[in-house]
Amino acid sequence: MSYKARRCKAFRQRTPRKAKFALGCVVALVSAVGQAVAQSAAPTPASQTNQDMPKQLDAVQVTASRVVREGFEAPTPTTVVDRDALEAAGNLNIADTINELPSVRPSMTQTSTTNNSNFTGGNFLDLRGLGFRRALVLVDGRRFTPTHVEGAVDMNMIPQGMVDKVEVVTGGASAAWGSDAVAGVANLILDHDFLGIRGVVEGGISAQGDRKNERLSLTWGKGFANDRGHVIVSLDAHHDEGIQRMKARHWGGWTKIANPAYTETNDEPRQLLIQNGRSSVMSYGGLINSGPLAGTAFDADGNPYQFNYGDLLTASTMRGGDGSLGIENLPMQAPAERRVAYARAAFDFTDSTNAFVEASWGRSKGVSPSLVRSESNITILRDNPFIPESVAHRMDELGLASIRMGRYSRDYGQSMTDRSTTVKRLAAGLEGFLGDNWSWDAYYTMGETELMVYNRGHRITPHYNFARDVTTDPVTGEAVCRSAEARTQGCMPLNLFGEHQMSQASLDYVLADAWKNTKLRQQAAAFTLSGDVYELSAGIVSLAAGVEWRRDSVNLMTDELSQAAAFASGNGVPFDGEQSVKELFAETVIPLLSDARMARSLDINLAARLTDYSLSGTVSTWKAGFSWNVNEFLRLRAAQSRDIRAPSLNDMFSLGSTSLLTVFDPELNLRYSVQNISSGNRDLLPEEADSLTFGVVVTPSEKLGFSLDYYDVRMDNALITLAAADTVERCYSTHPQVCGLLTRNPDTGRIASVQVSPQNLEQLHLRGTDLEVTWRPEISFGDLILRALVSYIDTLTLDDGLTVSEMAGQTTQPTVSALGGQPYWRGNLSARWSFGQWHFNAAARHVGGGKIDHTWTHKDLNILEHSGRTYLDIGGSYDLSRDTGQNVTLFASIKNLADKDPPINGVGGYGTTRALYDVVGRQYVAGVRFRF
16 A cells, blocks of 8 residues: 555544645545545535635644544634635735735735835735734745744745645644744645646736736646655746836825814814825925025926925925925835745655655845935035025025025935845655554754845935035135045035936945845754544544754844944844744644534544743643534534744844933933933743634535634733833833833933833734635536625734723724734625636625724824725636646636725825725736646
8 A cells, every 4th residue: 555545544544644644635535536625614515616715624624733634623713725716816926815815914015015125025924913923824834934034934935836725724823833823824735746737827917007917837746666756846936017106096195294274272183184295395306495595496407496385384294386295206016026946856665654855945026215315404504516506696695604405305315125035945854654543754944044135325324414515625616525524535515406416426425235134044843743542432532742843043244334323224233143942742632522412523622832942931832622513504613722922033132223312211300312222132031822712613504604703812921112211111100120121320320221122011902703604506507606704803902001002993004014903894705606618706805994093083184084995806717628637727817896996094104004905906917827
C-alpha cells in the first residue's frame, strides 16, 4: 500500500492526523468521489459543489484544530475560500479576495498605506480589525518568514499560483498555533499534488483608464519513480500601475478647513468638510502672507502677482482661490509589482515515511511619494538677491527688512520612496506513520527577509536652513549662502521664488537619499505526534502533541545622515536584537456521547500550550470547547480560549530619535522642555486575550442551512506608546508604574528626559456576531448556489487608562497601522450559476456607514455621519473544453459595477476612510486559464 493510500485509509478509520496528512487524504478522497474539499458549517449542500464564495468548514477541518478526523467538528468557526472562489472573485491579488470577507478589515493594502513608507505596496491581513500584528499567517500550517519588523507577513510573498484554498479561523487559536493568533489564523494551503501544467494570464484596468494590472502565473508538476516522488515548480508575476494622484477621482479634493464663522458660543462647527479646500498662507511658487505686502504671490517663473483668495477665508485655510491643495499630489494607490518563485520535491521512501523539501523566493516593490514639504513661515531678508525687483523696491519704500513667505514645495520638496522586500525561504521535513493509529511529522524552516526603503530626494534640514538664507557676495556680486562657514562646506543658495527656479547645485546640497535596510531572519523546527489514545463507548479519544522551537532576529541599518537626525522626518537609528522561543503543546478530542437522545454526538475539545520566551518570560495558553450535534438538523458549538501576542522585535529593540518636547511637571508645577528619547522596551509582557465563541448550525434540509456565531474578545496588557507629556501626566495620576521612564536632574530637580517606549497599559474589548446562510434551490437547468456572509460588530472599545474610545459604529482611522473605526455591519451576498460550459457569478459587498467619530458634536464638523456602500460585482467564464484533464477557460469580471464613490468623511485628510471603502471605482478584469 502506497504512502498516500495508507494515509487515506487511516483517515477513513477516524484516526486523527496533523493538518497536512488530513488535507492530503481529503484531496485524494475528493478525487475519487468528485466532491468539494470542505463541507459547510452552515449546511452540507454547499460542500457538494464548487462555489464562488467562502465556505464554512465543518466536517473536515485543517486549521481550526490540530486534531483532524472524520466525524469531528471543531468548535471554532472557520471560513474557507477554495480555488474556485479565488478565481471567481475577479481579483488579481489573493489578498484582495481575503480582504472582502466581512470578518477581515482591509486596513493594510496598497490603497490604505500610500503615505507610510514602511508598508508601501504591501498587503497585510487584519482579522476582526484588531490590527495586522494580531493575525497569524500560516502556509501549510507552518509559519512563514516575517516580512516586516513587526512580525507580520506580506501576502505578496505567498506563491499565489500554488494556493489551493485559504482557511480563516476567526477566533483565538494560540493554543493550537502559538503567538499572534489573538484575532485568528489565515492558513494558505498549497496544492502539492498537482500534475501537469496550469497557468493564468489576466489583466485589469479601471473605468478611468488607470490602475492597469497584469498577472502571469505558471505551475508545473510531475511524478517520478513510479509516483513515489513528486516535484512541482510555480512562478508568479504581477504588476500594478496604481493610481498616481488623488485628483484622479472627482471626489479626491475633499478636505477639512477651519470655519471662519465659528465661535465658542454660536452653533457653527469648528471645521468644515468641503470640496477644493486650500491653504490661504501658501502657494506653489511662494506667497507673502503677512505685513503690508501680504497677498503678493509668485507664479511658476517667479513673477509677482496679486494672490486670489477664495471664500470661507481664515488665517490658514479657504475654499478655492490660488492656494495650495495639499492632497492633490498624493497617490491614491501606490504602484507595486511582485515576483514569486516556488519549488517543492517530495518522496515516499517507504509506505509509511515521506520526505519533502521546498524553497521559495519572492520580491515585492512599491513606490510612492512622501508628503510635500510645506512651510508658512519662511523669513526672507531684504538683501536676498532672488527677491523680484518690483518686490524689493516696495520693501525699500516700506522700510521692510524682511518678508514672511509660505510655500508648498511640490517642485523639490517631495521625496520618492522606493520600498523593496526580498524573501528567501527553505523548508524540509519528514512525516510518517507508527502502526495503524499514530502519525508523526517533523520539519525545519529557515528564511531571511531583506527590506530596503529608499527615500530619494529627502531634504537635509540644516543644509536647507543655510541655503535659503541668501545674500550677495560683495566681491563677485553673485548670490551666496549668508553663512561663511556653510559656504566652506559646499552651501549653494536656494531660490524659493517660483517653481523649479533653484539650481541643480543648490538641490544637490539640500537634498540627499536616505535609506533603511532591515534584515529579518527566522529559524523554526517542530515535531508533532498524533493518534488514538483510548476508545470510549462514544468513540475514540484522540490526541495531538508536540514541541516547537523558533528564533527570530533583526538587524536594521540606516544612512549616516539619518543617524545624525539631519532630516525633518524618518531619521532611523540602527538596532539589532534576537529572541528565541520554546514551546510544548497538546490537544485532545474526547467523545462524551454518541447516538443518544438529544445528542447524536457530543465532543469535548481541549488544547494547551506552554511557551517560554528568552526575553518575555513563560506564558501559557489554552482552549476548551465542545461540539454538540443535537440531531441531524441542529448543532451547537462553543469555545473559550486564552490567547497571546508576544512583543515584536521592533517593540523590544527599536531605537528611535531624540527630540525636545514640552511637558507639564506636576511636582514642580512648571511647564518646560525635556528630552524625548524614543526606544523599544525589553521588559514588555505578551498581550493576553480571553476569547469566547458560541454558535448554532441549523440545516433544515440538504439544500438549505445557516450558522450564527457570537464572539467576545477581551484583551489585557495591550501595547500602547504614550507621548512624553502623557507619560508624565500618568506617572502622577493613573499609572505610577511609568514613573521609571522619567529621569530627573539631581541638581535642579527638573525632569531631564522621558523615555517614550511601548507599555502594557491598554485594554481592548471586541464583541459581535457572524451569520452565514447557504441555499441551493432546485432549478430546471444548471446548478445555482446562493450564499450570504454577514458580520455585525456590537462593541470595539479601547481603554488606555485615561480615555475609553468606542470604535464600533464609527469610521475614523487614527493612523495607518493602528486600530481604526469599524461600521456595525459588513456583508457579502453571492450567487453562482453553472450550466454546461458556462459559469456566471454575481456578488453584492456591503460596508456600513456610521458616525465619523463618536466624540464629535455639531461644534466639531459640519458632517458627523454618513451612509454605507454596497458594491455590485459580476463575472463569467466559458470552458473551451470539458475534458477534466485538459481545459482552457476564458473569463471576465467587473468589480464595482455601478462605479460607486466612497462616502466622504475627511478621514486622514484623504476624503474617505481608505481602509474601509473602495476608492478605485469600476474595474474590469479579463484573462485566460489553462490546464494540460
